[in-house]
Each structure stands twice: as C-alpha cells, then as structure tokens.
Amino acid sequence: TIASAATITPTARFTRVTGTTQITKINPPIEAYHELVFIFSSAYASAFNTGGSGSGAIHAAYTSVADRPVTVYYDPRTALYYVMTVA
Secondary structure, eight states, X not given: OEEOOSEEXXXXXXXXXXXXXXXXXXXXXXXXXXXXXXXXXXXXXXXXXXXXXXXXXXXXXXXXXXXXXXXXXXXXXTTEEEXXXXX
C-alpha cells in the first residue's frame, strides 16, 4: 500500500493506493514494457492525471472507482503509462 502523490514509486506489480492526490507520474520499476495494477481505496476524479513529464508520465486521465483494480501499461517507445479501458 502506498499513499497517492503527484509521483509514485510502486514496488510490486499489484499496489493499493490510499488518499486522493492526483497521480501524474509513476516511476517505472524497469524501462522495458510492463504492466502495473492499482486498486484505489476511494473513488475520486482524476486519480491518474496528465500533466507529468518525462519517463513514467500518464497519457490520459482516469477517474478511480473504489476497490476496482485498474491496469496501466508502460510503453518504452513513448515513455508513457496508458490506462487500460475499464468497462
């Protein structure tokens, strides 16, 4: 479990996130393609938000849903994280 912040550094593939600070950057654990799964403890607008820069920035905003896992994909070509579409 980690607290939400403008920049987060997950240490495992699956991470629980507390708080309501918008995340604009994820420090990639590796610079190759990978997937990370986050589960937010509460629903809030723009859990992931654009506006970060450099490796690990978020491509598109995402509004979290409490206790619903969301997967993000890292594209080393663009150095961005892409949020998987949630149905």
